Amino acid sequence: MDHALIESTLGGLAAANSRELERRCDRIASSYVREQVEPQFDVNSADFERDPFLICADRYWNHRFRDEPTLVTAVACAAWLAEHVAAAVHEPIREKWALGYAFITRDSVESAGEIADATGDIVAADDSSCNKAYFATLYHAGKLRADLYFDELALFLDASPLAMAAGPHRDSVLFRALRAFAAFGSRRATAEYARELFDKVWTDPERTYAAVDVALNGLALSVEFDGLGVLLRDRATEAVALYPDSHILHYRxxxxxxMCGEHDDALVSIDTALRLLPAIGWRVSHELLQGQYLARREAIEVARVQARRAAAEREDAERIKDEIAKLAETVRGSVVKVIEGVSIFAAIIAFAVGSLNISLNGNLSLGGRLWIIASFGGGLLLFALLVVGGTWAIVHRLSRPARE
Structure with missing residues (x-):
């Protein structure tokens, strides 16, 4: 292949529109794959949208991983990165490639034997073995993450010879973010342990975009614990402030x-994620993510409708409760008034009848009759007061809970 001509062609694509750039770069990448030759140009930026050299290299390795989704390909990719990618942009490209290619080949998780064989080859290779082992570790861990194999991921990161061969890279913020992801989803790890790992990632001044994404992904998939929704909302808000153009962070x-019941705000976020999701690129990933986002949007809409319906039902229940309480109070007042009236009327009738009998009795003197009438009337008055007072006290006690 004429590598000089390809470099010249790629250099001339800098002004092309995005679709033309994608198409032309993919054609060149496919020719490299057919000829079984690796690209010889260098990559000096991490602009996956406009840099023709990076886009072409990305397409080339995408084809390679799809054709052979193995750790052998991962090692070859790591070697190419070390030789052709500028040091200033090496880390973001390595993280994006390792996790991205793992996602599109997540249905091809390699066995423990295959991992052991690859590890032996890597360790025996050369002095750059730890860099190759690190890329291969991220690639395999990315598959386990994409398949939601939380316990397997934790075991692989903590005990696999391949992960051990990564050496000092084991302390990278992305490596620790993957451990936090595994802990959040595992039912063997405690929420406190998972949050401890997460906080270390989140407060690390060297945290990368990939580490932020992986950590939030684990938090979003976590086994339920108190404060999960609030923590995810608050940390995702911070992440969106740092990376406002990331559709996946708006999705988180x-x-x-x-989770916090903020349905209107959630709808704004998911619509932003859908708007930012690129309409170009590898269609499988785009369609898969778009399906996930639309499903989440539908869930938000359903939850919002249910919340509004529940709120309306609560308002109706409170209104009916108030009306019943008012009606009960009115009925109690009416009953008290009736009892009071009957008691007083009965006392008057009894007094009138009793007084008439005493007045018609000619055997008593006038003073005696007046004394008997006064005593009898006082007794009836006291009786009426007791009946009225007792009725009021009973009704007041029964109506207190309703008022409260």
Whole structure:
């Protein structure tokens, strides 16, 4: 292949529109794959949208991983990165490639034997073995993450010879983010342990975009614990402030707001994620992510409708309760008034009848009659007061809970 001509062609694509750039770069990458030759140009930026050299290299390795989704390919990719990618942009490209290619080949998780064989080859290779082992570790860990194999991921990161061969890279912020992801989803790890790992990642001044994404992904998939929704919402808000153009972070924020019952805000976040999701690129990933986002949007809409319906039902229940309480109070007042009236009327009738009998009795003197009438009337008055007072006290006690 004429490598000089390809470099010249790629250099001339800098002004092409995005679709033309994608198409032309993919054609060149496919020719490299057919000829079984690796690209010889260098990559000096991490601009996956406009740099023709990076886009072509990305397409080339995408084809390679799809054709042979193995650790052998991962090692070859790591070697190419070390030789052709500028040191200033090496880390973001390595993280994006390792996890991205793992996602598109997540249905091809290698066995323990295959991992052991690859590890032996890597360790025996050369002085750059730890860099190759690190890329291969991220690639395999990315497959386990994409398949939600939480316990297997934790075991692989903590005990696999391949992960051990990564050496000092084991302390990288992305490596620790993957451990936090595994802990959040595992039912063997405690929420406190998972949050401890997460906080170390989140407060690390060297945290990368990939580490932020992986850590939030684990939090969003976590086994339920107190404060999960609030923590996800708050941390995703911070992440969106750092990376406002990331559709996946807006998607995480939508999930956190949904957990917190903030349905209107969640709808804004998921719509932003859909708007930012690129309409170009590898269609499988785009369609898969778009399906996930639309499903989350539908869940938010359903939850919002249910919340509004529940709120309306609560308002109706409170209104009916108030009306019943008012009606009961009115009925109690009416009963008290009736009892009071009957008691007083009965006392008057009894007094009138009793007084008439005493007045018609000619055997008593006038003073005696007046004394008897006064005593009899006082007794009836006291009786009426006791009946009225007792009725009021009973009704007041029964109506107190309703008022409270």
């Amino acid at each position: 924020l939508a999930a956190g707001r949904l």
